[in-house]
Amino acid sequence: MRPSGSLRHFLGSFASIIAGSGPGQTTYPTVRICAATxxxxxxxxxxxxxTADALRFRFDRARKVAGVEKGIFQFRDLRAKAGTDKAESSGDIRAAQLQLGHTSVVMTEHYVRERKGDKVEPTK
Structure with a gap:
C-alpha cells in the first residue's frame, strides 16, 4: 500500500506536533537550545x-491530527525505518544488524523492508 497524502503530511509535520504545537500550525517551531536537566x-x-508513555502519547496525537490510521503507521515502524535506512545507506545489512542489536541477521532481515514507491526529497 502506498502512503496516502495524509501520511506524507504526517511525516512532514511530525516534528512540530511532537514538539508540542497544536493543529493548524503553518510554520515549524523555532529550535531553541536549553540546558537539559x-x-x-x-x-x-x-x-x-x-518517559516512553509521554513520547508515545505525542506520537499518537500527531498521527491522529494528520488523519493517519494506526494500522498504516505505528510507533514501532520507526525502528524498522531506522534499520532500513542504515542497510540502504551502508549497503550492508550487517550494519543495520549492529545498530538494531540483533544477534541474527535473519531477525534484521525481518525488520529491514524493501522501500515501496519512489524516493523523494522533502518539500521544505
Missing part, C-alpha cells in the same frame, strides 16, 4: 527526560 536521550521542551 536530564541525561535522557529524549527530552521535552524544558529539558526534562520524557
Amino acid at each position: 536530564s541525561d535522557s536521550l529524549v527530552v521535552n521542551e524544558k529539558g526534562e527526560g520524557m
Whole structure:
C-alpha cells in the first residue's frame, strides 16, 4: 500500500506536533537550545527526560491530527525505518544488524523492508 497524502503530511509535520504545537500550525517551531536537566536521550521542551508513555502519547496525537490510521503507521515502524535506512545507506545489512542489536541477521532481515514507491526529497 502506498502512503496516502495524509501520511506524507504526517511525516512532514511530525516534528512540530511532537514538539508540542497544536493543529493548524503553518510554520515549524523555532529550535531553541536549553540546558537539559536530564541525561535522557529524549527530552521535552524544558529539558526534562520524557518517559516512553509521554513520547508515545505525542506520537499518537500527531498521527491522529494528520488523519493517519494506526494500522498504516505505528510507533514501532520507526525502528524498522531506522534499520532500513542504515542497510540502504551502508549497503550492508550487517550494519543495520549492529545498530538494531540483533544477534541474527535473519531477525534484521525481518525488520529491514524493501522501500515501496519512489524516493523523494522533502518539500521544505
